[in-house]
Amino acid sequence: MSQSVAGGTKVAKNTSVNYEVSKGKEVKDVYIGNAEQNGSSESAVTSYFTNKGLKVSRSEQYHDSVPKGNVISYSPGNGSTVKEGSTVNIVVSSGPKPVETVSLQDLTGMTQANAENAIRNAGLSVGSQSTKPSSKPAGIVLDYSPRGNVKPGTAITLVISSGPCKDGSHTPDANGTCTVCGTTGLAVTPPRGDGSTENP
Numbered sequence: 593m594s595q596s597v598a599g600g601t602k603v604a605k606n607t608s609v610n611y612e613v614s615k616g617k618e619v620k621d622v623y624i625g626n627a628e629q630n631g632s633s634e635s636a637v638t639s640y641f642t643n644k645g646l647k648v649s650r651s652e653q654y655h656d657s658v659p660k661g662n663v664i665s666y667s668p669g670n671g672s673t674v675k676e677g678s679t680v681n682i683v684v685s686s687g688p689k690p691v692e693t694v695s696l697q698d699l700t701g702m703t704q705a706n707a708e709n710a711i712r713n714a715g716l717s718v719g720s721q722s723t724k725p726s727s728k729p730a731g732i733v734l735d736y737s738p739r740g741n742v743k744p745g746t747a748i749t750l751v752i753s754s755g756p757c758k759d760g761s762h763t764p765d766a767n768g769t770c771t772v773c774g775t776t777g778l779a780v781t782p783p784r785g786d787g788s789t790e791n792p
C-alpha cells in the first residue's frame with residue numbers, strides 16, 4: 593500500500609489523499625465450453641484444456657461404445673467456470689471390457705463320462721445330449737457344440753455314438769459304406785447290376 597502523503601503529516605481538512613491497495617496476482621476465470629470441438633481424442637481434449645491454462649488429470653474406464661483412446665467425459669463439464677491453473681479430470685476409454693472366455697479341449701473320441709468331466713472342469717455345463725448310430729463304439733462323443741473359446745457357464749451339447757447297427761444288419765451303399773452308421777468296407781449286397789445308370 594502506498595499513499596501520496598507521508599504518514600504523520602498534518603494536512604488541512606478535506607485534502608484529498610491518493611492511495612493504492614495491492615490486490616496481489618489476479619487469478620483469471622476460465623470458461624469451459626465444448627472440450628471436444630476438435631475431436632474426442634485424448635490429445636485433442638487435453639490440448640483444449642492446456643491451451644486455456646488448465647491442468648489435466650486422466651483416468652481410464654472400459655466403455656462399450658466410446659472407442660479406445662477417446663474421452664468419455666470431463667469434469668468440471670461444459671458450461672463450468674474454473675480458476676486458471678486448476679485441474680480438469682478427464683476419463684479416457686480403454687475400449688470395451690474384454691469378454692472372458694474358456695478354451696474347451698477337443699471332446700471328439702472321448703467317452704461320454706470323460707467329456708462331461710472335461711466340460712465341468714473347464715467351468716462349463718453339460719447341455720442336451722443326443723445319440724446317433726456310428727462306426728464308433730457306443731458312448732463315444734461324435735460331435736459337440738459350441739466349440740473353441742466360449743463364455744464361462746456355456747452349455748455344451750453332445751452327440752454320442754449309439755454304436756454300429758446291431759447284429760451287423762447294415763445298409764451298405766454302392767461303395768460299401770453303411771448309410772445308417774457309417775461303417776465302411778462292407779460287402780455290397782444285393783448286386784446293383786453293372787452300375788452304369790447309377791453314376792452317369
Ligand SMILES: [Zn+2]
Nearest residue numbers: 757762770773
Ligand atoms: Zn450300419
